[in-house]
Amino acid sequence: MATIRSIGQAAALSLVAVASPSVAQNVQVNGLSDVSFGSISGFGADLTRSQSICAFSGLLGGRYTVTASGSGTGGAFTLANGAARLPYEVQWSTSAGQTSGTNLAANVPLAGQTMLLSCPVLQTTNASLIVILRSTALSAATAGSYSGTLTVILSAN
Numbered sequence: 001m002a003t004i005r006s007i008g009q010a011a012a013l014s015l016v017a018v019a020s021p022s023v024a025q026n027v028q029v030n031g032l033s034d035v036s037f038g039s040i041s042g043f044g045a046d047l048t049r050s051q052s053i054c055a056f057s058g059l060l061g062g063r064y065t066v067t068a069s070g071s072g073t074g075g076a077f078t079l080a081n082g083a084a085r086l087p088y089e090v091q092w093s094t095s096a097g098q099t100s101g102t103n104l105a106a107n108v109p110l111a112g113q114t115m116l117l118s119c120p121v122l123q124t125t126n127a128s129l130i131v132i133l134r135s136t137a138l139s140a141a142t143a144g145s146y147s148g149t150l151t152v153i154l155s156a157n
Contacts, residue, residue, distance in 0.1 A: 026058035027156045030119075035131050035150075043139040048132050052096035054119035055127040057156050065111045065157045066092050068104045071149040075106040079146035086146045089132040096125035111157055 031053040040047065057064040068090050072078030079086040093101030094113055104110055119126040129152065 027064055027154050028054075028056055028058075029152075029154055030054040031125060032129065032152070037133060040133075040138060043135055046132055046135050047138070048099050048130060050097075050099050050128050050130045052125035053127050053129060054125050055113075055154055056115040056119055057154075059156050062114045063157050064113050064115065065109045065155050066104065066113055067107065067109045067153045067155070068092075069107050069151050069153075072106075077106055077150070079148040081142065081144035081146045084142040084144060084146070086133070086141045087137050088148075089134065090150065091128075091130040091132065093128040093130065094126070096128055098128040099130060101128055101130050109155075 031051065033051060035049045035051070037047055037049065055064070055066075056062060068077075069075035070077035070088075070090075071080070072085065072087075077088050077090055079088060090104045091101035092104055092110060092113075094115065102110060115126050131150070
């Protein structure tokens with residue numbers, strides 16, 4: 001008799017946009033929302049959730065840095081169910097509608113990103129935030145409901 005394990009809700013995302021006071025109004029992000037993986041019963045494939053957002057810097061050249069941290073120890077990208085942990089990956093793409101991008105490491109800035117003011121003016125999206133639960137982590141996870149917080153910081157550079 002086979003047992004189907006269910007790993008419930010996955011992650012809640014929150015966003016903080018920061019910059020030095022003189023340029024704080026020049027960095028903005030719109031369209032970020034919570035991520036839910038729902039009830040998971042298949043563990044043979046990676047699960048990916050991507051959302052298209054508007055990220056920009058109004059500074060000359062549209063330069064910004066992305067830094068992400070999770071709610072795990074030291075900012076690690078992990079979901080929690082009591083003492084049980086479920087690691088996840090975070091990727092960033094400077095194109096909307098992507099399901100893969102540049103891997104982000106917890107608390108390590110990804111500099112050199114560029115976007116211009118066009119997305120809020122044109123009401124479009126121009127970047128993707130991607131969250132991945134790898135099949136190897138899912139197959140090793142204890143059954144239960146997992147949750148966590150991912151903080152994404154955009155700063156002018």
